[in-house]
Amino acid sequence: MAHDMGMDHGNMGHGGMDHGDMGPMCSMNMIFTWDTDNLCIVFKWWHIQTTIGLWLSLLAIVGLGAGYEFLRYRSRVLDSQTLEPQTRNETNYSTVELTPPDVSGSPRQKIARSAFYAFQVAYSFFLMLIFMTYNGWAMLAVTAGAFVGFYIWGERSSRGMACH
Numbered sequence: 371m372a373h374d375m376g377m378d379h380g381n382m383g384h385g386g387m388d389h390g391d392m393g394p395m396c397s398m399n400m401i402f403t404w405d406t407d408n409l410c411i412v413f414k415w416w417h418i419q420t421t422i423g424l425w426l427s428l429l430a431i432v433g434l435g436a437g438y439e440f441l442r443y444r445s446r447v448l449d450s451q452t453l454e455p456q457t458r459n460e461t462n463y464s465t466v467e468l469t470p471p472d473v474s475g476s477p478r479q480k481i482a483r484s485a486f487y488a489f490q491v492a493y494s495f496f497l498m499l500i501f502m503t504y505n506g507w508a509m510l511a512v513t514a515g516a517f518v519g520f521y522i523w524g525e526r527s528s529r530g531m532a533c534h
Contacts, residue, residue, distance in 0.1 A: 384456065394419065399504045410433050411508060428511040428533050431500055435515015436499055443523035448483060 394409030396417055409418045411427055419425050452475045475483075501512050 402504050402506060404506045406507060409503070409508075411503060412496070424507070428507060431508060431511035431522060432515040434497060434500070434514045436519035437515075438490075438493055439457070439516060439519025439523050441493060445486065445490060448486065450453055452479060452483065 388499075394408050396414060397405070397408040399405075406418060406424050407426075410416055411431070416427065417425050423426065497512055502507055503509075
């Protein structure tokens, strides 16, 4: 079978194509690394190119991790204000309850709690995406944020940081 078919690819130079000034590209790691060259955190615009940028980004990530613990704290406060008194004071965890707790409040309050929960889930997935850069520094910053946030707001928490 002839592959020539009369087509001349010799004059199809690609050197003249203008790709614009793309600058350094974000690195995409699928394995654990400590490398910070061309590290992007979730978005293309969060591109770390300097040491100062790295440290400011790590501080921002610590703040985001602590902020998640604050959201969890606010969620517990909101739940304690809206759950029925018999459910709120119940501390026996040895029995499995198959029905959801009775939640008092208007439909508007339930919608607000549901929206708050949805935001909390989205926030936790965002932290997961930061962790999934597979960069050790970003992972440590998320973990440090969880530590700081739990230290400040989480002493009564019964579950750990998770996707939601």
